[in-house]
Amino acid sequence: MREAIAQAPVGDEQKMEDPTTAELEIRVAKMLRKEAAVFLPSGTMCNEIALRVHCNPGEEVICHDSCHIVIAEAGGPAAMAGVMIKGLPSPSGIFTADEVQAAIHPGDVAGLGHFSRRYPPRTGLIHLENTSNAGGGTPWPMETLRSVTSLAQEHGIPTHMDGARLMNGAVALGVDIGEITQHVDSVWLDFSKGLGAPVGAVLAGSASFIDRAWRLKQQMGGSMRQSGILTAACLYALDHNVARLAEDHALAQSIAERISELPGVAEVTAPQTNLLFFNLAEGYPDVNGLVDTMREKYNIAIGGGGRRVRVVTHLDVAPADGDALVAALTAELGGQAEPEVAQTVASVASSKL
Numbered sequence: 001m002r003e004a005i006a007q008a009p010v011g012d013e014q015k016m017e018d019p020t021t022a023e024l025e026i027r028v029a030k031m032l033r034k035e036a037a038v039f040l041p042s043g044t045m046c047n048e049i050a051l052r053v054h055c056n057p058g059e060e061v062i063c064h065d066s067c068h069i070v071i072a073e074a075g076g077p078a079a080m081a082g083v084m085i086k087g088l089p090s091p092s093g094i095f096t097a098d099e100v101q102a103a104i105h106p107g108d109v110a111g112l113g114h115f116s117r118r119y120p121p122r123t124g125l126i127h128l129e130n131t132s133n134a135g136g137g138t139p140w141p142m143e144t145l146r147s148v149t150s151l152a153q154e155h156g157i158p159t160h161m162d163g164a165r166l167m168n169g170a171v172a173l174g175v176d177i178g179e180i181t182q183h184v185d186s187v188w189l190d191f192s193k194g195l196g197a198p199v200g201a202v203l204a205g206s207a208s209f210i211d212r213a214w215r216l217k218q219q220m221g222g223s224m225r226q227s228g229i230l231t232a233a234c235l236y237a238l239d240h241n242v243a244r245l246a247e248d249h250a251l252a253q254s255i256a257e258r259i260s261e262l263p264g265v266a267e268v269t270a271p272q273t274n275l276l277f278f279n280l281a282e283g284y285p286d287v288n289g290l291v292d293t294m295r296e297k298y299n300i301a302i303g304g305g306g307r308r309v310r311v312v313t314h315l316d317v318a319p320a321d322g323d324a325l326v327a328a329l330t331a332e333l334g335g336q337a338e339p340e341v342a343q344t345v346a347s348v349a350s351s352k353l
């Protein structure tokens with residue numbers, strides 16, 4: 001990848017003169033079955049630009065209640081697009097057409113009473129995160145996706161897909177990524193997650209959607225110059241780092257199987273892609289303590305919050321690293337709960353009542 005970066009032909013992307021960036025945009029648009037695409041510095045900017053292109057201020061976005069635009073974009077949907085969020089609860093991050101139907105406010109539709117027409121915010125967008133991060137890395141099942149997007153079409157509501165880990169989802173389902181993305185109006189891929197590039201994401205949609213996205217890219221300061229040194233890495237990732245995602249999924253599964261019987265581990269998810277979640281059983285220290293111990297004692301990075309631990313496998317995590325993680329978790333969570341800790345947890349829990 002470093003060599004591809006060094007050898008990339010470059011030019012000024014603001015004049016549409018960077019050949020490497022143009023190649024990436026054309027390739028991703030085709031792959032996602034869209035008319036056009038634009039390279040952006042981050043996935044977050046893809047989401048924020050899409051919200052602004054699709055929605056008017058005051059409109060409502062239907063999405064999962066713990067998706068990235070809700071929990072991790074610093075309030076961008078409110079600050080920049082001026083939208084309201086209608087978050088649907090769902091443990092898997094996937095929601096159904098019936099749930100969307102119940103949440104839609106169609107706006108000023110003839111035949112509705114004045115209160116239904118004028119009072120609620122109009123639904124401006126349906127936003128789908130695929131795979132769902134908080135939902136355990138779950139890919140949207142094709143049937144559910146099709147039913148939600150065809151309902152959106154019936155109502156004339158656009159659909160947008162957060163594809164930070166969409167390539168993982170496509171590999172897990174064993175389908176061509178375009179089969180998935182043909183159903184939504186706009187979609188983006190992150191190159192700096194499991195695909196392993198240092199920077200960047202590509203947002204795709206209709207030609208007019210991408211025209212408007214380009215204007216906002218300029219406005220938000222996301223237009224670059226010789227971005228070919230970045231997009232060369234993304235092209236390299238498409239050529240070398242896609243098929244191997246299955247290895248990350250297998251490793252996440254195997255870690256889940258090996259830790260599921262540990263006394264300190266509860267409710268392990270069955271990973272479908274590269275994310276693995278579990279809860280710390282009652283009587284064990286909270287996640288913050290475990291994260292510190294894992295880093296300081298074992299040089300292993302895990303994450304999470306409260307009592308829920310998150311483990312991510314990716315191209316820099318070898319099977320031997322998975323073994324090291326299992327060994328470290330066995331050392332830390334393989335014994336019985338400390339009675340003192342159990343008591344503290346019980347008293348903290350009861351003080352919260």
Ligand SMILES: *Cc1c(COP(=O)(O)O)cnc(C)c1O
Pocket residue numbers: 041042043044045068069129133162164165190192193200201
């Ligand atoms: C990481 C992530 C983003 C944001 O991508 P960046 O490139 O880090 O800005 C958006 N959505 C999901 C689901 C993510 O995991």
